[in-house]
Amino acid sequence: MKVARIYMRVSTKEQDLRRQDAITQSARQSGYYIAGVYRDTESGVRYDRPELLRMIEDLQPGDVVIAEQMDRLSRGPLVEAEKLVETIRNKGARISVPGVVDLSDLSSSMEGVARIIMDESQKMILKVILQLAHDEWANRRDRQRQGIRQAQEDGKYKGRRPNKALHGRIVALRTSGHTIAETARLASCSEVTVKRVWATHRAEAV
Numbered sequence: 001m002k003v004a005r006i007y008m009r010v011s012t013k014e015q016d017l018r019r020q021d022a023i024t025q026s027a028r029q030s031g032y033y034i035a036g037v038y039r040d041t042e043s044g045v046r047y048d049r050p051e052l053l054r055m056i057e058d059l060q061p062g063d064v065v066i067a068e069q070m071d072r073l074s075r076g077p078l079v080e081a082e083k084l085v086e087t088i089r090n091k092g093a094r095i096s097v098p099g100v101v102d103l104s105d106l107s108s109s110m111e112g113v114a115r116i117i118m119d120e121s122q123k124m125i126l127k128v129i130l131q132l133a134h135d136e137w138a139n140r141r142d143r144q145r146q147g148i149r150q151a152q153e154d155g156k157y158k159g160r161r162p163n164k165a166l167h168g169r170i171v172a173l174r175t176s177g178h179t180i181a182e183t184a185r186l187a188s189c190s191e192v193t194v195k196r197v198w199a200t201h202r203a204e205a206v
Helices: 018-029 051-057 080-089 112-153 164-175 180-187 191-205
Strands: 003-008 033-041 065-067 093-095
Touching: 003 051, 018 033, 033 051, 051 093, 080 093, 080 191, 112 180, 164 180, 180 191
Parallel strands: 003 033, 003 065, 065 093
Antiparallel strands: none
């Protein structure tokens, strides 16, 4: 039986994951049993994404990890991205990304030298795509910084408005004794946000 695990990711809660659902239907049409669908709302440069970690834990030899695009799995530096790919491979699983490595390649009956050549070609393509994903993210961040800097010089940028409701939840949870990790989970935010808000609260309380 051919087994697939679907990984979906968007960077913010305002973005919609439903657009990526088509890959599940496509995998079923290709004869795959869907063992799990994993959905993260986290930055692609982070590797502590809860659903990504859960998927890696669930992986079994022979599974195929399917993502809509390679940057759904990683936007981080190439070295870190390759570690993620290697972690998936070490579990005996493979990666499928439409247009990069498709399901027909993965289910191919190739053997021997032909199989080795195909595997090495796919590794090389994945490496290029991973680097491009990181470069695109880095370029976007640079453009955002440049835009903010220009807006600041023009007196038009005031910065983000603080999310008072979220900050209140974080302070309440930390005050009641919850750890940083627990607070981040219960407040549906990152641990970095919890640390920043809590540090600001303590500084203001002094």
